[in-house]
Amino acid sequence: MADRIIAFEGRRISVPADASDAEVAEILGGDLGPSPGFPTDANARPTAPNNRADGTQEHWYERSPVPESSRRITPTPGLAARVGENLRFGSQAAGEGIANLIGFPTDAATAVLVNPAIFAKNTLFGGETPFVKEPTFGSEFLKNTMVRPAAQAAGGAVDPDKLSFPRRAVFEGIGGASGGVAAGGGILALGLRRAATLAAQRAAGEPLLPRFLDQTMKSYADGRGAAVARDAAAGFGSGVGLAAAKELPPSARDAGGGLGGWSPIRQQASRGASADSPANRRFR
Numbered sequence: 625m626a627d628r629i630i631a632f633e634g635r636r637i638s639v640p641a642d643a644s645d646a647e648v649a650e651i652l653g654g655d656l657g658p659s660p661g662f663p664t665d666a667n668a669r670p671t672a673p674n675n676r677a678d679g680t681q682e683h684w685y686e687r688s689p690v691p692e693s694s695r696r697i698t699p700t701p702g703l704a705a706r707v708g709e710n711l712r713f714g715s716q717a718a719g720e721g722i723a724n725l726i727g728f729p730t731d732a733a734t735a736v737l738v739n740p741a742i743f744a745k746n747t748l749f750g751g752e753t754p755f756v757k758e759p760t761f762g763s764e765f766l767k768n769t770m771v772r773p774a775a776q777a778a779g780g781a782v783d784p785d786k787l788s789f790p791r792r793a794v795f796e797g798i799g800g801a802s803g804g805v806a807a808g809g810g811i812l813a814l815g816l817r818r819a820a821t822l823a824a825q826r827a828a829g830e831p832l833l834p835r836f837l838d839q840t841m842k843s844y845a846d847g848r849g850a851a852v853a854r855d856a857a858a859g860f861g862s863g864v865g866l867a868a869a870k871e872l873p874p875s876a877r878d879a880g881g882g883l884g885g886w887s888p889i890r891q892q893a894s895r896g897a898s899a900d901s902p903a904n905r906r907f908r
Contacts, residue, residue: 712779714798719771720784721799721859725806727763734759789871796863804859808844808852815841 629638639651739755746753758764775781784795818841825832844851 708779712775713782713795715778716771716775716782717795717798718802719774720767721802721863722806723766723771724763724799725803727761727766730759730762730765734762785870789867792870793864793867796867797860798863800859800861800863800866801856802859804855804857805852808855811841812844812848812852815843815845818842819845 637651639648643651734756738759742753742755745751758768772781782795784792787795814837818835818838822832
């Protein structure tokens, strides 16, 4: 029996004469749809054969048409939708930065006291007590129980681990900057209050007794907005560094990456050291 010649998408393909429609579809590598020869019959395949002079028959097939739903172009979000999405993105990033700041004491205590104690216990007395990875009221705890649920309720939370590097860098940068502003703003408020107290004591003729962190608070009281702006810039840069660190292999991250959440505290510590230098004047 002579083979059939299939005209398909501009090509002529030879198939066995006794091949079923399913076998022809498999040979052609696609789903065969309705034939234009029978436009009113959804199940018509193939068209009526054309008898050729050489004794073969020619059949015409076509692929199934693309569903209407697949041809629809996803509409571009409007300006209001994009603004709302960016606001949610920035708000969650800022909230996570504040969570890093508030949760830092708990995280630090866990890393310095709790987990070393667990390690010592496991080493000396045996057992496999797991380390504390997410302490209550630590930064991750606050993010998972407060920040991200609030963002989800507001229209959708962002999963930082699924962001591309540029968006992750912006996300962590906003978080670091918000933490820097919160920490710097708190020190500024303490500095202004301390300056007012010292001024009142000076006016009353009382002795001025220095206190811990007087020099650090004075640098903020003198610099006002500039000091907080520097903290914001330093926090943003540290957040970008954190995002870059998360792109490293896990072994490299475990060796010291991922400390960007501590940036506000480290920034205040470095500022405090410079403020205590002899070149800095004391409150007077």
